[in-house]
Amino acid sequence: MTTEDVLLSADADGVRTLKLNRPKAYNSLTVELKERLLAALTEAAADDEVRAVVLTGEGKAFCAGQDLKEHVGLLKANDPAPLRTVAEHYNPIVRAIVDMPKPVIAAVNGTAAGAGAAFAYAADLRVAAASSTFLMAFANVGLGPDSGASWTLQRLIGYGRAAELMLLGRTVDAEEALRIGLIAEIVPDDELAAHAQRLAAKFAAGPTVAYAKIKDVLTTAAESTLDEALAAEDAAQGALGATADHTEAVDAFVAKRRPNFQGK
Structure with missing residues (x-):
């Protein structure tokens, strides 16, 4: 330290x-x-x-x-x-x-x-x-x-x-x-x-890109309409679905192993 x-x-x-x-x-x-x-x-x-x-x-x-x-x-x-x-x-x-x-x-x-x-x-x-x-x-x-x-x-x-x-x-x-x-x-x-x-x-050790998006979506939803919150969720899911962490999580689920997230 x-x-x-x-x-x-x-x-x-x-x-x-x-x-x-x-x-x-x-x-x-x-x-x-x-x-x-x-x-x-x-x-x-x-x-x-x-x-x-x-x-x-x-x-x-x-x-x-x-x-x-x-x-x-x-x-x-x-x-x-x-x-x-x-x-x-x-x-x-x-x-x-x-x-x-x-x-x-x-x-x-x-x-x-x-x-x-x-x-x-x-x-x-x-x-x-x-x-x-x-x-x-x-x-x-x-x-x-x-x-x-x-x-x-x-x-x-x-x-x-x-x-x-x-x-x-x-x-x-x-x-x-x-x-x-x-x-x-x-x-x-x-x-x-x-x-x-x-x-x-x-x-x-978790999916830090997803964590960042979760924080963003929650902040948006705290001061927006339902339609705006739904749009923010949609945009976040679209971006996160293309990440390596999401692919890794799906592969790990199918293989019944622990995912190795890289924050990408």
Whole structure:
């Protein structure tokens, strides 16, 4: 594992793990960390050797959201950077997660608040440690949601619950998160990293071209009519039917063997 100050990156079995690495500050987001994370996500998307991505945090927190100490310090110095961070950092980071042409797993190892929670919501799958918590803290500091949370959260748990969590700024523990559909499963704290790696490795060994199309079709369907969704499905099936992975899957089914997907 190579250290890049505030961000750790490791590759294994086609999986790239990106770990936020400011544990003493609960992995809160400074300008440096946001820029490193955006660059790392962009690089992972372009690297054909990376077939799945895990996003997690070092220490007891996944990500506590914006580093308010840096934020306040810059505001007091009349630095306009905090007013640009949504457009320059948060929006591109969420777009990089959502548009990643391979599965993204958020391994939530502790507190996930504000933009940090929103990053998890943008992932394709969320697995959480038993000690994890989720908090939409924007209203508590006199702000509205950002980092795509207004779009992603209500699609995961519905408008009513999303509004409740955002307006009340109420903490959700792992058990409630599982019950309301915010996460896929709860894992013992000391097993989370290994479990996320195994799950991501399973994705990495799968038909990654199909995974990318599935993500595209789901995103299209979330904001389209039925006819538009049907057209998107038709186009995706036409493209995927011509892939080597589809041919391999059919051949493997007939031969009663395990398919060997190449992501082509």
